[in-house]
Amino acid sequence: MTPVALGLIGIALALPVPALLARARWPLLSPAAGIVMWQSLALAAILAMSGAGLSTALWLVSDTEPSPWHIAAHAAVLAVGVLVWARFWWAAWMVWRETARRRARHRELVDLLSQPHGALPAVRIMAAETPVAYCIPSHKDSRVVVSQGTLDALDDDSLQAVLEHERAHVRTRHDLVLEAFGVLHRAYPRVLRTDAPLRQSQVLVELMADDAARRITGGPPLARAIVALAGSRTPSGALGAGGEALVRLERLGQPDRTTWWATASALAISAVVLVVPTVALAVPWMVHAIDVLLGG
Template identity: 65%
Template sequence: MTPLLLGLIGLALALPVPALLARTRWPLLVPRAGIILWQSFALAAVLAISGAALSTALWLVTADHLTWWRITLHLVILGIGVLVWTQFWWAAWTVWQETQTRRRRQRHLVDLLGEPDGMAPAIRILQEQTPIAYCVPGRTSPRIVVSQGTISTLSAAEYAAVLEHERAHVRRRHDLVLEAFTVLHRAFPRVLRTDAPLVQSQIMVELLADDAARKSCGEAAVARALVTLAGAPTPAGALGIGSATRIRMDRLLDPDPRNPLASALAYGISAVVLVVPTVFLATPWMVHAIRTLAA
């Protein structure tokens, strides 16, 4: 029974539960806690499917009465678990490779085409009149890229808000958050996953960067810059300011966006999702399996 329950929990956390959660708005009220919530669902799904595969393998070794339908069911669960675990490590490798390649290429391109800002060496200014602003994150050599159109269109306060927004992405390594979500997203076959965690996480890191800019420059400057840069193009592998404008504007218009109740709820659900399957299903079954093998 344990392999089946863990398998059902894993599949539920991979597809229907995130799809239902994505229809609600409350996790967006607390982006930091919301990111933890989405990560807990994705990680718990991988762990549950892995636990189902492991328990299935041990069950096939220790079971006394084997029937064809039970063997078939358990082999299906085992196959899904092996597939998810294999795809997880393959996704981790490919996401890292793809991301590094894109950012290395983009960094080389902006260094070639952009002009360094004399006051801030990490900033590159493109001679382009379309308002553009994004960052190319990295551990050692990040870049903040803006166009001449951005500088000429925005006021000094709005331009400072844009720079602080991008610096928040770089400083807090929001790129690593998105990479982790991408890996967990790719770990499941396409028919067993939803895009909701990845999409929501992209919005939430923008909300967090907005909060950082808001503290330094005020919500009015951030809001005006956001309107100007709405829909601005962002290269693959970079983090830009012009996405999810309406949701972000709603948060900026709130004089106090903190929501302790929603935050506590998100953290509480995260803990339950990660702990309960292990404590109430996996641990007792492992104790039973160890005793059975030792007998």
């Protein structure tokens, strides 16, 4: 039963559970804990399918008289587990390579087409009338980019809020969070996944950056900046200040504090999806596997 149970858990954590949680608004109250929760769901789904494949492989070699339908069912579970694990490593390589190349090219273009801000040398100014603000994260060579239209549209406090928002993205490496979700998203075949974890992670990192900016400038300047930049396009591979305007404005209307029950709920779900399948299914299977391998 272990392969079937782990396989069902993996599918549940990849499809219906994320789809249901994506409708909830409470994770937005505690974005950092929400990120942990979504990462735990995605990782637990990968681990469950991998465990299903491993336990199936052991069953196929240890059962002396398997029935044809048992063989077919276990072979299907094994195939899905192998596919997910292979796609995970392929996705990790592809996401890293594609993102690194895209950002390197974008940094070159920004350096060619922009000018350093006089008072803020780390900020690059693009000669464009459309309000735009985004960052190009990097381990050593990040860029914060704003357009001339942004400078014209924002007052000093709102501009500071935008810059603090982008600096928070760079400082806490939100790009790595999104890349991890991209890898986990690609690992599952399209028919066995939902876009909810990837989509929710994009919203939550924006809320985390908003929290960092609001602590310095307050809510009103940040709200004005969000309105001015609403709908602006962010280049692929960058993190922008104009996305998710409605959700962010709604949250700015709430007190600047993390709701403890939202944090506790998100962390509890994270612990349950990672610990319970391991304790209830994986550990007993590992004990059984050791007995089989040792001839017990």
